[in-house]
Amino acid sequence: MSNPPRTSDEIRDAFISFFKERGHVLLPPWPLVPIGDPTSMFTSAGMQQFKPQFMGEEPPAAPRVVTVQRCFRTTDIEEVGDLSHLTAFEMLGNFSFGDYFKREAIRWAWELLTDVYRLDPSRLHATIYLDDDDSYGFWREVGLPDDHIHRRDEDLNYWFSFPKDTPGASGPCGPDSEIYYDLDPSRDPAEARLHTGPDGRPAGVGYSDRFLEIWNLVFMQLYQHPDGRRTSLPAQNIDTGSGLERVAMVLQGKRSVFETDIFLPILAEAQAVVGVDYLGGAATELQAYAIRAMAEHCRAATLLIGDGVVPSNEGRGYVLRRVIRRAIYFARKVGVREPFTHRLAAAAIGRLGGYYPHLVENQAFIQRALSAEEERFTRTLEAGTHRLEDLLERLRAAGASTIPGDEAFTLYDTFGLPVELTREIAAAEGFDLDDAGFHAALEAQRARARQQGAFLKGEVSPVIQQLGDDHSNFVGYTHTEADAAVVAILRGGTLADLVTEGQEAELVLSTTPFYPEGGGQVGDRGNIVTPSGVFLVEDTQASGGAIVHRGRVVEGEIRASQRATATVDLHWRRGAARNHTGTHILHAALRAVLGTHVRQQGSLVTPDRLRFDFTHLEQTPREALAEVQQLANEKVRHDLEVQWRTTGYRQAIEAGALAFFGDKYGSEVRVVEIRENSHVFSAELCGGTHVHHTGQIGFIHIIREGAVAAGTRRIEAVTGRAAETYLLEQQDRLLRIAERLNTSPAEVEDRIDALQSELERLRKQAEQLARVQAAALAEGLVAGAERVGEAALVVARVDALSQDVLRDVADRLRGRLKSALVILAADIEGRPAFLAAATPDLVARGVHAGTIIRAVAQAAGGGGGGRPDLAQAGAKDPSRIDAALAEGRRLGLEALSG
Numbered sequence: 001m002s003n004p005p006r007t008s009d010e011i012r013d014a015f016i017s018f019f020k021e022r023g024h025v026l027l028p029p030w031p032l033v034p035i036g037d038p039t040s041m042f043t044s045a046g047m048q049q050f051k052p053q054f055m056g057e058e059p060p061a062a063p064r065v066v067t068v069q070r071c072f073r074t075t076d077i078e079e080v081g082d083l084s085h086l087t088a089f090e091m092l093g094n095f096s097f098g099d100y101f102k103r104e105a106i107r108w109a110w111e112l113l114t115d116v117y118r119l120d121p122s123r124l125h126a127t128i129y130l131d132d133d134d135s136y137g138f139w140r141e142v143g144l145p146d147d148h149i150h151r152r153d154e155d156l157n158y159w160f161s162f163p164k165d166t167p168g169a170s171g172p173c174g175p176d177s178e179i180y181y182d183l184d185p186s187r188d189p190a191e192a193r194l195h196t197g198p199d200g201r202p203a204g205v206g207y208s209d210r211f212l213e214i215w216n217l218v219f220m221q222l223y224q225h226p227d228g229r230r231t232s233l234p235a236q237n238i239d240t241g242s243g244l245e246r247v248a249m250v251l252q253g254k255r256s257v258f259e260t261d262i263f264l265p266i267l268a269e270a271q272a273v274v275g276v277d278y279l280g281g282a283a284t285e286l287q288a289y290a291i292r293a294m295a296e297h298c299r300a301a302t303l304l305i306g307d308g309v310v311p312s313n314e315g316r317g318y319v320l321r322r323v324i325r326r327a328i329y330f331a332r333k334v335g336v337r338e339p340f341t342h343r344l345a346a347a348a349i350g351r352l353g354g355y356y357p358h359l360v361e362n363q364a365f366i367q368r369a370l371s372a373e374e375e376r377f378t379r380t381l382e383a384g385t386h387r388l389e390d391l392l393e394r395l396r397a398a399g400a401s402t403i404p405g406d407e408a409f410t411l412y413d414t415f416g417l418p419v420e421l422t423r424e425i426a427a428a429e430g431f432d433l434d435d436a437g438f439h440a441a442l443e444a445q446r447a448r449a450r451q452q453g454a455f456l457k458g459e460v461s462p463v464i465q466q467l468g469d470d471h472s473n474f475v476g477y478t479h480t481e482a483d484a485a486v487v488a489i490l491r492g493g494t495l496a497d498l499v500t501e502g503q504e505a506e507l508v509l510s511t512t513p514f515y516p517e518g519g520g521q522v523g524d525r526g527n528i529v530t531p532s533g534v535f536l537v538e539d540t541q542a543s544g545g546a547i548v549h550r551g552r553v554v555e556g557e558i559r560a561s562q563r564a565t566a567t568v569d570l571h572w573r574r575g576a577a578r579n580h581t582g583t584h585i586l587h588a589a590l591r592a593v594l595g596t597h598v599r600q601q602g603s604l605v606t607p608d609r610l611r612f613d614f615t616h617l618e619q620t621p622r623e624a625l626a627e628v629q630q631l632a633n634e635k636v637r638h639d640l641e642v643q644w645r646t647t648g649y650r651q652a653i654e655a656g657a658l659a660f661f662g663d664k665y666g667s668e669v670r671v672v673e674i675r676e677n678s679h680v681f682s683a684e685l686c687g688g689t690h691v692h693h694t695g696q697i698g699f700i701h702i703i704r705e706g707a708v709a710a711g712t713r714r715i716e717a718v719t720g721r722a723a724e725t726y727l728l729e730q731q732d733r734l735l736r737i738a739e740r741l742n743t744s745p746a747e748v749e750d751r752i753d754a755l756q757s758e759l760e761r762l763r764k765q766a767e768q769l770a771r772v773q774a775a776a777l778a779e780g781l782v783a784g785a786e787r788v789g790e791a792a793l794v795v796a797r798v799d800a801l802s803q804d805v806l807r808d809v810a811d812r813l814r815g816r817l818k819s820a821l822v823i824l825a826a827d828i829e830g831r832p833a834f835l836a837a838a839t840p841d842l843v844a845r846g847v848h849a850g851t852i853i854r855a856v857a858q859a860a861g862g863g864g865g866g867r868p869d870l871a872q873a874g875a876k877d878p879s880r881i882d883a884a885l886a887e888g889r890r891l892g893l894e895a896l897s898g
Contacts, residue, residue, distance in 0.1 A: 004118040008248045008262045011117075012068055012355065015092045015242070018112050024094055025062035028654065029069045031307035032088075033316060035659045041316055042072040046093030047218070047239040051161060053097050054172045054220050056234030061650055063099040068092055068244070070303055070356070074319055081293035081330065083256040087323060088300035090244040098235025102177075103138045105217050105238045109179060110142040113215075117251060123182040125150065125211065129157045129175035135219075139177070159218040159239075168226040172233060179215040181250050214250060215242040258292050262351065266295040269347040273331065273340040290330035297327035298344035298370070303352070305366045306359045308599045310615050310711025311373045317711065324370065325377045329418045332381070341370035365597035365617070369711065372617050376710070377416060384417030385425065390865070392429050397851070401430065405437015412438075467508060472547040476513040476524070476689065477644070480568040484509040486530065489560050490548070499535075500557045507535060507549045507558065513568050514549055516542040520603035521580050521688040526569040530562040537566075573689060575607025575720070578697045581642055581690045582632075582719045583612050584672060585700065587658075588682035589631040590614055590715075593624055600660055601712050605688065608722045609703075616713045620705050632700045635674065635681060639695030644672045649685075657683040699723045770805050777805075778812035785817055788896035791842060792820040795889040797881060800826040803833055803872060810837035810870070821847060821896060823856065823888040825881045832860050832875040834884065843868045847895045855891055860884040 005014040016026055030049045034040050040048060046069040052058040069091045079085040096105070113119045121143065127150045128135040139149050151157075157178065162171040187210055220237040222230045248260040258267060264279070270291045271278035278291045304320045311321040324341065331340060345367050353360040391407055403426050411417040423433045471487040489496045490506040499505040507528060514537060517523035523540030528549060533556030537549045549566075558564075583603050590598045594616060604611040620628075649669045653659060657671045672690055674682040691697060698720040708714045718726050734745050743751045777798050785792040794813055800806050810822045814837055822837045834856050836849035843849075850871035857864045857873030860880040864873020875884070 004116065004251065006251055008244055008260065009354065011244060011247055011251060012090070012092065014116055015112070016066055016068065018116055019064075019066035019094045019108070022064070022108060024064040024066040027061060027065050027067050027650070029067055032070060032072050032304055033307055033309060035653075041319070042074070043069065044071050044073045045069070045161075046071070046091040046241050047095065047161065047220070050095060050097070050239070051172065054161075054233060054237050054239070055223065060097040063097050065095040065097070066093070067095070068355070072300060072304060077319075077323065077326065080296050080326070081289040083258060083292075086245060086257065086296055086300075088296070088303050092242040092244055092247070094238070094240050096238035098237060101236045101238060102134050102217075102219055103141075105219075105240060106135065106138040106177065107142055109215055109217060109240070110144070113179070117247070119181065119250065123185055124148065125180040125182060127152050127157050127178045127180070129154070129177075132157075132175050132177070132219075135175075135177050159216070159220075160224070162224075164224075170224050170226045172220050172237075173222050173224050173230070174218055174220045176216055176218040178213050179217070180211040181214050182210065183212055183255075184210050212246055212250065213243075214246050215240060258295070263295055263299075265351050266299055266344055266347045267291060269344050270294045270298075270340075273336055273338075273343060274334050276334075287334045290334045293330045294327045294340070294344060297323045298341050299348040299352075301327070301341070301370060302345045302348045302359065302366055303356075305369045306356070306362055308597075308615060310369055310617070311376075312709045312711060314709075317709070321373065321710075324373045325380075325416060326418070328374055328377050329421065333420075339371055339374050341374050342367035345370050362595075362597050365595060368617055373710075380416040381421070384411055384415040385421075387411060387415055388417060388422060388425055392426065392431060393848075393851075395431065402432045402434055405434035405439070406441050408433055408438045409441035412442075467546065471508055471510050472545070473511040474513075474515075474547060475511055476515045476568065479513045480570060480573060482511050482513045482566050484511040484564050484566050486528075486558060486560055486562045486564050489558065495560075497560050498557060499553050501533070501553045501555060504550075504552045505535075505558070507537075507551075508546050509549065509564065509566055512540075512547050512549070512566055514540040514547065514566060515568075515573070515576075515689050516540045516547045518542060519580075519605075519686055519688045520583070521576055521605040522607075524568045524576075525572045526567050528558070528564050528566050530558055530564045532559060532562065533557045572607050574691075574696075575722070576605055577689045577691050578719045579607070579610040579717075580605045580686075580688045581672075581674075581694065582697055582700050582717065583610050584674065584682045584684055584686070584690075585632045585635055585694065585697075586610075586612055586628065586702075586715060586717065587614070587684070588674070589628045589635075590616075592631060593628050594620065599658070609716065609718050612715045612717070613708055613712055614715070615711060617711055619707070620713060625702055625705055629700065629702050635676070636694045636697045636700060638676060639693050640674050640676055640681070641693055642672065642674055642690050644670055644686075644690070646670055652683075652685060655683070656680065657685055659685045701726060766801075770801060771808065773799075773801070774805050774808035774812060778809050778816065781809070781813060782816050785813075785820070788893060790819055791896050792817040793823075793889070793892045793896055794820060795823045795885055795892060797825045797885060800824075800828065800833075802828060803835070806833060806835040806872070807837075807870075810835055813837075814839050821849075821852075821892050823852065823885065823892055825856075825885050825888075827878045827881065830878060832857075832862065832878050832881050832884070834860075834862075834864065834873045834875070834888075835871070836888070837870050838868065840869065842896070846898070852888065852891050852895065856884050856888040859887040 005011045020026060030043045032043050034043045034048055046067050053060040071091050072088050074087065076085040077087055080087060113124060114121050124144065125148045126139050126144055130151050130153055136149055157176055158173065159176040160171065160173045162169040218239040220239045221233055223233050224230050245257040245260065245262055248262055249257050252260050254260055257263065267278060274287055274291055276283045276287050278288055283291060301320060301324050309316045309320050311317050311324060327341065349359045349363050388411055391403065395403065403422065408419055408422050411422055412419050419438060426433050467488055475482050486507055487510050488508040489499050491499060514524040514526060515521065517540065526537045528535040528537060534554050535558050536551045536554045538551040541548050541550065583605060587600055597615060599615050601613040601615060603613065646668055652669050652671050669685045670687055672684055672686045673680060674694065700717055700719050701723040703716045703718060703726065705713060705715050734748065738745045738748050741748060741751045781794050781796055785794050798809060806824050806826055810824060813822045814820050819839050819841050821842055824835045826833050834853055836853040838847045838849045848868045850866040850868060853871040853873045854863065854865045857875050860875035861877055862873055862875025865871055
């Protein structure tokens with residue numbers, strides 16, 4: 001008998017081989033962003049990609065399947081750093097779609113655990129649902145003793161593919177049987193017997209740290225409807241999940257997943273960053289926690305970025321940002337100030353790259369993304385700390401000693417300042433933190449996120465449902481005109497028999513050539529003509545299974561059941577088709593020039609322009625944009641054929657076609673391909689309309705490229721006649737500029753350079769004059785300074801051209817007077833400007849320029865603030881400057897007298 005697997009790679013291979021020998025087909029894992037499932041933020045379970053198969057909506061690729069699925073779960077982020085919690089993990093799973101059921105699932109699990117893994121059978125326990133006598137009998141068949149089988153209620157031994165506590169949630173579900181490994185059988189056997197948990201529920205295994213769940217066998221047999229009813233699925237299915245990290249922990253004889261070969265290389269790099277021998281046991285408790293958090297979060301971030309997620313302020317990007325920043329925060333807590341995330345990512349890729357080669361291919365991008373976020377968060381921490389200091393100052397002035405929970409949450413949520421850091425800084429300044437208020441605000445935000453994150457595509461309209469299925473046959477890929485019947489007329493959401501001239505309505509046809517808005521492409525426009533009238537289609541939408549033509553009657557009347565001729569506006573359609581094919585070409589060109597990390601994040605396709613969002617970390621250099629445009633137009637000039645075909649979703653993905661996050665795909669998909677000879681230049685899953693040959697696009701011109709969010713860039717472009725019009729307009733603009741500069745278009749740049757040089761000369765001259773002005777103003781104010789004890793007080797309105805002049809005057813006054821508080825005001829271009837400055841000796845006595853200038857500006861209806869030694873403010877009404885200065889003098893005398 002061969003040796004049992006020990007390393008994580010051996011365990012993964014053993015699992016796959018075991019089930020392949022039993023007729024299972026190995027399928028590739030989903031990315032962490034579930035491409036065909038917009039209902040979920042991340043892939044969190046092996047079964048996620050098989051929801052349509054479990055529900056009978058799509059045929060399975062095979063009746064028996066095995067996968068190794070990388071997963072990400074957000075529920076335990078705040079716990080990561082202890083010895084057990086993870087956000088990212090690998091799930092080993094075997095699946096049956098109406099083939100085998102409980103007996104085989106239990107028998108094979110037992111065989112793998114005891115014969116292949118060679119686990120001691122006496123250390124295995126199983127939990128089952130309360131009334132699942134079948135599973136009980138099958139566990140007894142394989143030899144599991146009665147006292148190692150534990151019955152538990154629905155809260156503990158029932159699996160739901162949806163958040164079961166969410167009202168109206170629905171999806172596949174069923175009882176499960178969890179397999180546990182006894183980490184310490186020497187303890188009291190009574191601990192392993194059925195008993196009542198802390199909350200009074202039947203518990204059995206799982207309430208102590210003695211037992212580790214290593215496999216969950218889910219008997220997926222029911223579907224829960226939104227009203228809570230449960231009905232049988234089309235077939236009885238098996239869905240299992242076994243965490244690779246936990247199995248490795250058991251087989252390698254470790255007490256924590258962090259001690260396994262999965263994490264050791266990453267932990268070794270993390271300990272080098274911190275500068276302490278964690279693996280040798282020399283780390284303090286805080287250092288050890290930080291090292292584990294750094295290792296886990298950088299590994300998870302590596303996997304997320306590798307699957308196309310980039311840090312941002314919303315959705316998946318926000319979760320990624322939160323994970324990265326938590327790693328950085330704990331690193332800073334133990335003294336790390338140098339960038340480190342790229343180093344831990346390299347270690348993670350070195351460990352994972354053998355099974356996930358896409359991580360190796362995208363390593364440079366992953367490390368750049370992490371480093372950019374690390375640099376950004378460092379700046380955020382500094383800015384957030386300054387805001388916290390301002391908050392503490394306001395609270396101290398108000399006599400408060402506790403930071404309100406909502407203020408702490410704003411610092412955390414808006415400015416990225418971890419609440420632990422807020423608490424630490426506050427404690428050093430003698431402040432408490434309202435934890436209850438913070439957590440209330442946090443929970444309110446989570447509740448909003450849950451509500452917004454729920455997939456609410458909208459209920460199918462009852463009116464549309466009445467129409468049945470015999471309507472909206474789309475023929476628009478091959479026809480722009482079709483004969484049809486008016487199936488329904490909708491006005492104000494209700495069915496109507498008649499719509500007359502001037503009235504707006506929505507028409508549903510039996511057959512239509514009109515493309516409904518989707519995939520970024522706007523809906524078609526055109527006409528629907530019946531024997532009695534003409535309907536102008538102004539928009540086409542997909543709604544509740546129907547294609548709805550929105551518009552108005554422009555002639556006569558339209559009646560339900562009439563015969564009609566539907567004609568698409570060819571100018572509109574052809575423009576949209578040119579731009580849609582243009583987005584595909586630009587996408588492929590960007591990936592060729594910038595790298596395969598580029599992925600579409602959204603698009604807008606209209607007849608006159610296109611907009612394309614894509615993942616990229618920095619501004620695209622002008623040279624790279626030029627190369628992208630040149631490559632795109634090369635493919636246009638080669639007049640390549642644009643082909644489309646229908647195939648299976650999995651076949652399309654495995655053949656290299658690109659799919660997009662958030663889009664929902666069925667088992668059959670449409671692939672749009674552009675080939676040059678035998679080479680595929682572009683292949684995407686797409687339902688839009690396209691030109692037949694790239695030459696029909698004419699020309700692609702990129703108008704601009706810019707940022708829309710961190711890690712997401714946007715290109716705007718025009719094609720065909722719109723590109724020609726745009727370039728002619730730009731040429732005309734250049735000619736007009738040349739005329740105004742009294743030069744030729746070829747010499748415009750030289751003329752602008754000369755003007756800029758002249759402006760720079762004048763700017764320097766103005767600065768010299770401002771310094772002269774400041775010196776003169778300061779000289780005049782020194783003589784009029786008011787003495788308050790040993791200090792001088794200067795409160796004056798001056799004739800200054802800018803805030804820079806005010807600062808220069810204040811600096812000169814402080815230098816001449818040695819110990820001084822200066823409060824100045826000026827009318828700069830019709831708006832009051834204020835400045836306060838204090839010398840270091842006065843700041844040490846408690847004088848605070850920021851506090852004073854804030855009150856001064858408020859007296860003029862403005863606001864501002866700043867440091868104790870220098871602060872500035874502004875207002876809107878110049879007529880209140882003198883009143884504000886009077887308040888400044890009062891405050892200055894009060895501050896210096898005190």
